[in-house]
Amino acid sequence: MSVALATLAAPVAQAAPAAPAAPGAESAGLLVGTKVHPDGGASTATENPDGSRYIEATSMGGGTDQGSNPGWSPDGKRIVLQTGEGGMGTYAPDLTDPRPISYGIEGQPVFTPDGTKVIASSYSSVPAFQLKWSPADWNPMDHQGESNLQPWFAASTGDSDSSPTVSPTGTVLFQHGANGSSDIWTDHGNHTAGLLIANGGRPHLSPDGATVAFVRTVAGNTQLFVQASDGSGTATQVTSGAVNHDRPKWTSDGLGLFYNANPGTDFQTTVGHRLVLATKADTLTPGGLIDVQQQPAAVSAPATPATFHSTTPTRLLDTRSGLGRPSAGAVQAGGTVTLPVAGLAGIPSSGVSAVVLNVTVTGTTGGGHVTVWGDATARPTTSNLNWDRAGQTISNLVTVPVPVDGALDFFTNSTTQVIADVQGYYTRDDSGATFTGRTPTRVLDTRTALGTPTAGPISYRTIDLKINGQNGVPAGATAVVLNLTTAFTANSEGYLEAYPAGTTPPTVSNVNWSSTGALISGLAIVPVGADGSVSIKVNGTTDVVADVFGYFTADAAGARFSSTGPARLLDTRTTGKPVTGGSTLPLQVAGANGVPSGITSVVLNLTVTDNSGAGFLEAWADGTPRPPAGSNVNWVAGQTIANQVIVPVGADGKVNLYVNSTTHVIADIFGYFGN
Incomplete structure (x- = not known):
């Protein structure tokens, strides 16, 4: 039978897991924008939507970089901008790894959907600006300082073109004409230019490409409008008042707009805002950033099949002691810890597609959740681990993709200590083990003496459980997938520790509890010992249940x-x-x-x-x-x-x-x- 749960009391408090972004909710993804300084200088800067992890770029001489009009690559891994030295360049999301693309007079650069090209408004004398493109990986330093800009259209459009924006299918919208007397044109997706929306400028397409935001002058001030991106229907005005609203950029969830507000024309009095369209909630952008654009939501790339490598369970992060981070101390509510994993504890420095971690929180101060994801990508709207109250210790297995920089991010919405133990990793080759899933089978239940000589709770001792050659698991299995459950714990705290039989306990946990009478399950991928068994060490007093869900073999x-x-x-x-x-x-x-x-x-x-x-x-x-x-x-x-x-x-x-x-x-x- 499944574990019975009929008689336990409710915890003290409750906390909902991370939910999908909803109108009024803060969407995930780093913000990139321009920080204007009192002396008139400007710097490109990134930050979380709540203003944390603020990073400011500097020039090679150590001053402000004077960059402007930043935007994101489709995968969120590069920032493209108009550089202070002239031309275009890109940064990593942490504003390191600067790479020039051109040294001319190019502005308002955007990536094409496949990330291979950058389109910009380039100075062309007559008319003043035209759209041109360059390979995104072009480096003038490798070509004697020469750029590789090519016209987007075969012939001039007859007036200045600026503010390009690209749909997910590759259609380009842009401002045609000078400010104050401009229209929005389209390239129709085939490099043929034509009018789309009269009397509009600064277009920006929503993440799904269905809607365009733009500016239009009303009673002497520029206001924000939205309209279907094919030009059909009528435009809806979303701002009003005696203030100029300019440079709209969609939030990554498509539910709102970042924009600049200015009572006049002095850029030093410009203020960045975020507007939620459904609720009209309007808030200031944290950090004082203007010209803000948000990192795209994670895009699922074609997956590369990978094989599994078991590791000796090893602790990589423990905020209590400062392991894995610069200093010890709980992660504050709304805070993020970045943990490099590539090259540590037997994990290769490259070729790793995902790692398997057991993530634990302890010393919680209230209900909350943790989200784990690849560094330098947008934080997903999912959660990995949830808890309900203060003073709790609880864990969950996490399988998380490893990005190109080999680091992971841990976000918590409630102040807590965070621990992460590596259990294994996947590589994009056939050097590891393959998986065979099976119908869940119960192999241990101390309440009924299944897998143990006698029935009853286990108290501070180890269970050796035969795996290979039992219950459909072959003799050659290298690791087993077990769902471990503590059933009605008898003491207020404890943990289960699973490891290969015949080896030293690794002193890391798989399942934790922090109250009597607890029923808590946790998945574990456990290497099988030389004798075909695994050991489950019970640090506390509890009944233990184990179900097999599959195994790994060669x-x-x-x-x-x-x-x-x-x-x-x-x-x-x-x-x-x-x-x-x-x-x-x-x-x-x-x-x-x-x-x-x-x-x-x-x-x-x-x-x-x-x-x-x-x-x-x-x-x-x-x-x-x-x-x-x-x-x-x-x-x-x-x-x-x-x-x-x-x-x-x-x-x-x-x-x-x-x-x-x-x-x-x-x-x-x-x-x-x-x-």
Whole structure:
């Protein structure tokens, strides 16, 4: 049977997991903009939407860089801008790694959707400015200082062109004519110029390309308007008043606009704003930035199949001691810790597609959540680990893509200590192990003496559990995927530690609890010892349950892992209808977020919240019988809790989610396995 949960008391407080961006919510993604200084100098700067992690660029001489009109590459990994020295260049998101593109008079540069070209307004004498493009990776230093600018149109458009903006399909909109008497033109997606919207300027396309924001003069002041990007329908005015509103840029979620406000024409009195269109909420941009543009939301790239490498569990981050960061101390609410992982604890310095970490919070000060993602990319609107109250210690397994800089970011919305232990990693080759998923099978339950000589709680001792050659796991398995559950803990705190039998305990945890009577599950990928067994050390007193969800072997016919990056597939809160106790919800996985058909298993983070009674959630492949045993998430009344799962996928591309007690359910995908 699945773990019973009928009699536990509710925690003291509750906290909702990270939700999709909604009108009025702060969208994720770094901001890049221009910081104007009192002396008239200007610097390019980046910051989080809440103003944290402010970084300012400097020139080679150490002063302000005088950059302007910054924007992002489609993947959010480069910033392009009009440089203070003239011409165009790019930076990394942390404003390091400057790379020149041109040395002429070019402004307002933008990337094409594939990131291979940069389009800019380039000085051309008659008419004054025309659109030109350059390869994004062109470096004049490698070509005797020469640029590689080429006309966007075969012939002049007859007037000055500026403010290019590009749709996801490659259509370019731009301002045609001088300020005050300009129109918005389009290249029709085929380099043929023509009028789109009369009496408008400074166009900027929404992330989905469906809507264009632009400026138009009304009663002597420029105001912001939005309209369908194909020019159909009528324009809607979204600002008013005796102030100039200029340079609109969409937020990364497409729900609002950043813009500049100025009572006159002096740029030193310009103030940056963020406007939420649905609610009309208007706030100042933190850090005093103007000309703000937000890092694009993470875009799912074609995944590269990868194989798994087990590692000796090793602690990489512990904010209590300062391990993995410059100083010790809790991560403050709204704060982010950046952790380099490439090249550490046996992880290669390159070729790694994802790492598997056990992330723990301790010393919590209230309910909250942690989000883990690849550094130098936009923070996703998903969560990895949730907790409900102060004084809690809780953990969850995390599978997170590793970006090109080899570092990960940890964000918490509530002050807490954060710990991260590496469990393994995936490489984009066949040097590691492949995966075979299986119907969940219970292999240990100390309440019934399954896997142990006698029934009853385990107190401060180690269980050796035979894995290979048992329950469908072959003799050659190198690692096993176990869902470990503590059942009705007898003491106020403790943890489970899983490791290869016959080896020294690594002194890192897999499942943590911080109250008596706790029911907490945690996924673990555990290397198998030389005798085909794993050890589970119980640091405390509790019954222990273990379910096998799959295994890794050297079999070339096994499945390989493809990382999709975090993406939300399900959130029943958006419909207002929780999953009713005793019912099953099919979840379509294949076809969502770039997941192909024919996959064998999926990696999900499942979260339950807003429940009024204790219960459990069970996941399995659609089109197959519900397993007789094997719960994935367990909760007590009123608890918000998450657990990562690796679950087989049905032939129809679906997994089933069963709950025995009414609750809202959230499902975030992190990757999948396929042959």
